[in-house]
Every structure is written in C-alpha cells, then in structure tokens.
Amino acid sequence: MTVSDESKAVIVEDIGDGVWVFSINRPRTLNALNSEIVQQLKEAFDAASKSASARVILLTGKGKAFAAGADISALVNFTPEEAMAFSRSGYELFNMIEGASQPIIAVLNGYALGGGLELALSCDFRFAAENVQVALPEILLGIIPGFGGTQRLPSIVGHARAKDMILTGRKLDAAEALNWGLIHRVFPADRLLEESVSFARDLAAQSRNALGCAKQVLNSSRSLPPQEGLEIENQALGRCFRHDDSREGMRAFLEKRKPNFKKQ
Template sequence: MAYETVIVEIDEGIATITLNRPEVLNALNSQVFIELGEAAEELSGDESVRVVIITGGDKVFAAGADIKQMASATAVDVSTNVRPSLRTFNFIENMHKPVIAAIAGYALGGGCELTLVADVRIAADNAQLGLPEIKLGILPGGGGTQRLPRLIGAAKAKELIYSGDFISAEEALRIGLVNKVVPADQLLIEAKKMAQKFAARGAVAIQMAKTCINEGLQMDLDRGLQYEHKCFSLLFATEDQKEGMKAFLEKRKPNFQGR
C-alpha cells in the first residue's frame, strides 16, 4: 500500500517504517496516525515480517504533534481527533511482533509517546526526548502519563511531565527510558542488528513473551504468574519448541518456522 506520510520498507524479515514529514520535523497529525496504524496492521498480518523498526530517519524522530492543527481545536474536536492516535499506539504496543524505536534528534510530545509503545528504544547520541505539553497548558494525551511512569517510575515521570524539560540520550539511558545509545551514523545499523537477533528467535515464543509482559503489567503478581504458566505450557504444543530443544541437544542452531 502507498502512503504519503510514512515509508515502509521490508528486507529479510525486518520492516522499517519511516515517518516522512521532514519539512515539519515529522510532526504528527491525524493523517500520520492513520497511515502509521494502517502500515502497522499490514505488517502485523505479513507472515514474512518478523520485526518492525519505527524511525524518523537520521535527523529527527518526531518533534511532537502538529500544533497548527491543534491550536483552534475545541474539547469535542480533541476528543474525536485523538482516537486515531490512541488506536494506533495501542495496536503497535500490542502487535504480535517485536517493535524497535530508532530515535535520532527530537522525540518530543507525541513523538516521545510513540517511542513508549515500542518494545525497545535505541537512541542516537544526538537524541533529545521530552514531554513539553505542560508548557502549552495541556498534558501528554497519547499515553505519556500512563506509560512513562510504568517505564521509569512515577517520581521521575512526574518531574519530566511537570517541567516539560528535554533530556539527552545519555540521561534517557540512565533513567531507563531508552535501552541503548549509539553514534548517530550507526543508529539504523544498530537497530537492524538488534532486529536480526530478535528475528532469529522463535516468533511464537516472542509473541507469547510480549503478551505475558504487557498483560502481566496490568495484573497483580499472583495472576501474572498464573498467566505466564499458561503461556509457557502452550508453547510445548508448538513446532518451534520441538525444533529449539532438538537443536540444543544436537548442538546446532535452531531453524524456527514461527509455528
């Protein structure tokens, strides 16, 4: 499918979605959210795709929402228009494939919130992340007040949200907001290396592990452990489990088929 605001490329089981509004620093508007969601759904249903990378390229990830579109909005407008972003974020967060955010330059507001729905975040050393909505008299409305505290803890999340300050890639790494910091010219190379590592693992097991983690975060420990046990048991009905253990005993690399 052809898109205007995102570019989709697939290479050896790894799909890369690149935000494509460079003239406005990849500002996120309703069209971006709709097309991003459609691309994610298309890739989710593509059995040849094992891992998805979301990036804005090597200059900027996304400098936030399109303020021109928002400035004259009413409460009713916002309630209606925010639905595509929430639907897209929720879908990406829970899609049955690993998602890596490759972050260069600014990842602010909705751009930062988009990185939060990825499973792993790799930042270029020139990245700056933040939720500056408070400076506009609003709050993060794309999941920032919910996902950020779960990721880095409530106290640090409150500091970032209340101040609206930007933080560097190194500070983001220190507080656990990103997993890794790399030189800017190595960002996509490193993201693809990690994607290749994930792609070589059992796709069904990764899907189950992702579901266990995401669902378990909404449960108390006892229910989470019960859910994990159920998923663990179900994996013993898969071909990948048989292949993985057979390969281990035969001292060779497994050839997982995602079944």
Template sequence: MAEYILYHTTDGVGTLTLNRPKVLNAINYDLLRELDSLLDEIAADDSLRVLLLTGSGKAFAAGADIAQQAVMDPAEAEDWGKFGSGIFRKLELLPIPTIAVVNGYALGGGCEMAMACDLILAGEKAKFGQPETGLGITPGFSGTQRLLRRVGVSKAKELIYTGRMIDAQEAIQLGLADHVYPDDQLQEEALAMAKKIAGNAPAAVRYAKCAINEGAQTDIDAAIAIENKWFAKCFATEDQKEGMQAFLEKRKAEFHNR
C-alpha cells in the same frame, strides 16, 4: 499509497519510517491515518518477526502538529486524543516485538509513539521530552500513563510539569531508553538487534511478549499463572521441538514459525 510513511521488509524485519522531514516528522491526522492502516497490514503479515520504527531526517518525531491543534475546541481535542491514543495502543499491541530507533528529537507525540514500542534505541544526539504544559495542554496520546510506567511516578511528574527535554544519556539512566549508540551506528545496531530477535523461534518471542504485557497488569501470583500458560503453549509448536533437538545435536536451529 502512503505519502508520509515509508515501509519495507527484509528477512522478516519491517522498517517503518515517518517521512515528513521538513516539519521534523510532526504528527498530523494524515500521518496517523496512514500509520493506522499500515499497522493492520503489519499485524496480518505472518512472515514479519520484528518492526523497527524511525524517522527521516533530523528527528524521530518532534511532536504533534501544533498548527492543527491550535484551532481545536474541547470536543475536537478529545476526538484527536482518542484517535492518536488508539493508534499508539494498536502499535503497542502488535504481536511482534517493536523497536523505536530514535534519531534526533522525540518530543510530545513523538516521545509517546516511541514509548508505545517494546524497546527504545537512541542515537547519542537524541532528545526526549513531553513539553505540552508549555503549550497550555497535557500530553494527549497516553504520555502521562506510559511515561510513569517507564520512569516512575515522581520522575514522570517532574518531566511533564516542567516540560524539560532530556538527552539520550539521561533517558538511559531513567529507564526511558534501553541503549544509546553513536548516531552513525544507530541504524546498524538497531538492525543487528532486530536480526538477533528474528533468529529466535517466532512463536516463543510472541508468547514472551504476551506473558510480559499481561503479567505487568496484575499481581505476581496471577502473573506467574500467565507465564505458565504461555510457556505450555510453546510445547504445542514444531519450533520448540526443533529448538531443543538442535541444542541436543549441537547444531543451529531452523525455525519455521510452526
């Protein structure tokens, strides 16, 4: 039974909520262990189409638990960094699309968790940042690597060196966030996007994620070959036949993930 994470599914959409509101959903070992176990369940759930990840209360996650880190020695800190980075990588590699729904603060480990998702939707009062240098450390859950891939090397350096916190509008301008909505509409808009994705052919969406992720790690010629591979795999599915037949018959497609 999870203590620090709430989770439920509806019509193929999973909603995972970090639930330590009294400490702004600060990330500690216990929360990460629960997340690790839940991600395994999510990966094995063939009925799931999209995952929404958000936080309870006034924050998405305001960083890793400082009290826990303050007493670590270098070996313990390395283990902690590997543990958190490995779980965020597991989140990133889920076969289904993942959407971070950032309500309030996404700082430090919280920002790193959001960046491990495919898309980031922000409320208008959301705040992002990697403030670790002000605590005498670097980002430890892959923030130095994911931030530069989202906003570019020089801007990532500026944000990490200064520890500056940015608002939702600047996050949009930099490419860190994908959409910003009024706070009272954020969850509704996120669910609407999730349902839109869930309504498409599940295999096609998963294959598209594979093609994008694999292609991003290589040169353009190899990336095009990767796309060709995943494109061809779609034609082995019943959903491809259904999707195209429905188009020709001018009706709504009924996909069955086959």
C-alpha cells in the same frame, strides 16, 4: 526489498531477514504527528500483522527528527471534542503497536518530543543516537500529554521521574534517558540504523511464537498481582509447548546447532 510510495507520510520497507522498517516521512515538519500520519501508521501495522515476513519492525523518522510531537498548527484550532477524538485515534494506534505480536523497535534518530516520545513509549525497545533529546513538553503549551504518556511513562521510569518530566516539560539528553531506563541503547548517529537493524535481525531469528507469548505476558501482567501474572505466564508457557518451535529449539540446543524456527 519492497519500498512503498516515497510521497506517502509513512514509508514501508521490507529489508529482508524478517525485518520491516517504517519511516515517518514529513521531515519539513520534523515528522510532527497529524491525522494522516496516524492513519498511515495504523495501515502499516495492520499490514505487518498479516504478513509472515514481518517478524520485527523498526520505526523511525526521516530527516532530523523521530517525531517532534503533534502538529501544533492543527491542534491550536481544535475544539475540546476534536482534541479528544485525535487523542483517541492515537490511543488506537499506540495500543495496536503495544499489542502487536512482533517486537517493535523505536529508532530515535532525532528529537522525540510530546506525541513523538509517546509513540516511542508504545514500542518494545527504544534505541537512540547520542545527540537525541526526549521530552513531554505539553505542560509548556498549557495542555497535558494526550497519547498515553501519563500512563506509559510511569510504568517505564517510575512515578517520581514521570512527574519530573511531565510537570516541568524539560528535555532529557540520550545519556540521562539511558540512565533512567527510558532508552535501552545509545549509539553514534552514523551507526544507529546499522546497529538497530543488526539487533532486529537477531530478534527475527528467534521463535515468532515465543516472542509473541513473552510480549503478551509482560504487557498484560505488569499491573496485576503476582499470582495473577503467574497464571498468565503458565498459560503462555503451555501455548509455547503446543507449538513446534519449542521442540525445534530444545532439539537444536541438544544437537549443538542453530534452531530453524517456523516463519509464522
């Protein structure tokens, strides 16, 4: 197992079987997002994109929170231009996460508020402990979500529910968030990481090429007319059949054995 410097804002662990864990490591501030954390997350995801051993990534927080929004102590002194620049830096990170070829799982071990929830929204899966609360409370501070929440949330929970969350700033508990489809799975807090790692290992055993193709089709076609989406799907299917994993997967099925997919 490889572990990065524990003093860093983001700890990177390779826990084996194709699974990496990124942990935001500022528990005293409830992992509130700042420029340092955003930059270190960019560096971590960039490194993962170049590694054959990073097939699935778990993203979580140390302590009592996943990430309790942006660092308000920094935001309060921002000029409009500085606020917009910080927002754009967040866009770059979240677009990197959304566009990664690997599945990314947000493991919500505690509060996921504001920018923290927006970070989770950019991931492919969101797993949560039973006691978790999520919200986009920026309206209560006289601002709006600035890391893509106004764009990603409606595509996940629908326009009406996104308005409910964003215009009121109210918190949802894990059960309501699960019911809305905002969270995929809820576990007891003491089993959250174990269950998330188990799920990640199952995913990591699949074809990395097929996972990347499926993710690319789903993300790139969600706002397109069906006919355009079908063409994107058709092209991606062709890429799958050009990769050795397609033959291996189908042969394994016919031979009643587990497939041995390539690691890249």
